Amino acid sequence: MQQIKHGGRRPRPSSAPTIIAAMLCVVALVAAGTAWWMLRPQQKDALEHLAQPQSSSSTLNRDKAPTPKSQEHQKAADDSPAAKASRAIATMSLDERAGQLIMAPMFAGGNPADLSALISTRHVGSVVLIGNWNNGTAAAKTAADALQSYAPSGNQLIVSTDQEGGQVQHLKGSGFDTMPSAVAQGQMSADTLRSSAKTWGGQLKQAGINVDLAPVLGTVQVKRSSNAPIGALNRDFGLDSNGNAQHGIAFVEGMRDAGVGATVKHYPGLGAVTGNTDFTTEGILDTTTTLDDEEIGAFNTTIKQAKPAMVMMSLATYQRIDSSAPAAFSSKIIDGTLRGSVGYDGVVISDSLSAAAVSGIATKDLGVRLVDAGGDLACIGDTSYVTPILDGIIARAQSDPAFAKKVTASATRVMTLKYQMGLAK
Template identity: 55%
Template sequence: MASVIAVLLAGGAIWWAWAHHAHAPHPQASASAHTSTPPASSPGVIRGGSPNSATPTTSPSPTTAEQAQAIVDGMSLDERAAQLVMTPLAAGTAPSAIRTLIADEHIGSVILMGNWTSGVAGVREATDMLQSYGSGPTRVLVATDQEGGQVQHLQGPGFETMPSEVAQGTMTLADLQAASRRWGEQLHMAGVHVDLAPCVDTVTIDRASNAPVGALDRDYGLDAAGNAQHAAAFVEGLRAAGVGAATKHFPGLGAVTGNTDFTTDGIVDTTTTRNGPEVQAFAQTIRAADPGMVMISLATYTAIDPDAPAAFSPTVIDGMVRGDIGYSGVVISDSLSASAVSAIAPADLGVRLVQAGGDLACVNDPAFTQPILEGLRARTRDDAAFAERVTQSARRVVALKLALGLAG
């Protein structure tokens, strides 16, 4: 473990590794992806970078940025807005149910929800079908929640049963990274590009009362520094398999009692501060491991911004994620169909996310997809400044797709 931690703190190879990954062809881009070998990477190497450095580690290389800009410049405003929506496909639902959203509305991302028990081959059949509906310069980005323990949407032949994050927290960093690489290879073979994991939440209250994280063993069960190290190892393992990660739920759900998925009167955190250890766990993970996405929670943090849930807070996204940490990759929301934000009109959800600096509106209820998309499009047509934000967000999403072999 000592050698792995030492590498975590070393920064010499960060930029080369990301640039090399961003420009390497993704094995899944070819018809032979079922038997392709994920890109090689040393399982014992975790990206370095000083936890206190303000230098962004997630900026795409100039060439990638230029490619993303060229692709987005060729899109209509409506198509750019569609790149900012991730629609769900539930287990047991035929992919054809969202064919129109992909083929006609140009929705750019899909999240696989529910309990898929068909194994790698069954999931691959569904993801291949989703890809067949798309057209244009980018392919569909497919994501899922594959954390381990009680949150593992994809199961069956070919998918290992993943231990909970608490159990993962007992593993050495090298062992966790190697295991994460295996799990990532399984996702890769199934046609999944991003794992919406790991949870980097640090539980600061009684675990049983912390409904969204501690009660479900969704955290690593360590202090903030230990959580960050294990999260970085998890992210690096996925990257070695050619799969992106999303650190969540920034700035942390470890100090709340209600679950944002089910509580309708809003979730409030009164203790997490802008520079506290819970936030530093995310900062250290992001700077060390450079995840493809950062997921923002739907709780409200009174010591940070008492006026808006984090996903709609410019202080949280533009101020903390973009400014304090220096992250310039894709910022994704927690599910905008969750009960915690049910008081907000669906057409306003995506608009508020983008206004705050976010990029990708994640939706778990398909009924929310069209209203969120239309809300984004309407505001884009009426507001030139907002249209520029949509364009910037579309560039970040497309840059991630380029890094994953889904564009260009």
């Protein structure tokens, strides 16, 4: 420690610096007081502003960390089927995405193992049971379970069938009711039809079917016997546009009550043609239907109110809407009307792409044209068509980035439906 000199006393400091320092302190205090007096109203206003409740759009609240409640809301949004589908698609290869756009046929009496490679290796994501399955729910369930065993456990198959009633009922036998024709269903009240559809849907559910390719919503515009695809087979409800819509809604909701998705078909309607698109290229040009006709109105009402799992596109051509292509290949009808004007954002499925109506188009281009127009799921009624249609979609996507984006969008819609139905995890 340094020692103090001058006989142990500290030297007395000069008085001048002390006086100067004191004067400076006084000046500073006076200046501070003046500043406080001048600024006090503004500070008071600011404090009063901070004391007031802030709106949700204020900068203060925007910068705050989210509350636990808002975090829960964000988590719930992230767990929506659409969000889950987007995440799932992001992890898929192009081949896997394209596979989700294919619905392959499984014929009555066939061996499910015949589709194992298409499902497990080519990633086909949907199957339709076709033909006369007459052995009841147990036999159909055995086939459906075998098909599901080839698919990933976290991405199960959409398994569908045409269970309309009357002449179009593919699954019969023990456990299945004999369904009345759609015309007979049209004579039921809407409430009775919904209850009946719930029963029929429950039987499909027991058989491993999760989507019914029904109901038909066409409103017959010509003599019934001359309307080969619908009227002659009593596949419509036999009512006017409004009645068909109300019964269509009841059918869709009844199936949903049973845990089965429904498919309204064949958009925008086959009620004004004479030829059956499954078997002929003749008589399948609709020369009268417009976008504001009653027939399409039955579809649009049902779609908006009942929100079916799928909408199936017709393979007829509509001269007064888009004469350049069948409805399933028309971007004006799918993207412009169904998705645009009507606002449907669910799965759009084709009628069978192995049908005679589109036999003049190269097989490899069929799926490409569907997806390019805004469609999603290529329904195929001939197993030999599956690989070329799938390969065609992949090849086009590899060479065309814009088309590849459409494949991604379509696969996302299909996967969204799967998450909604509990088929994907």
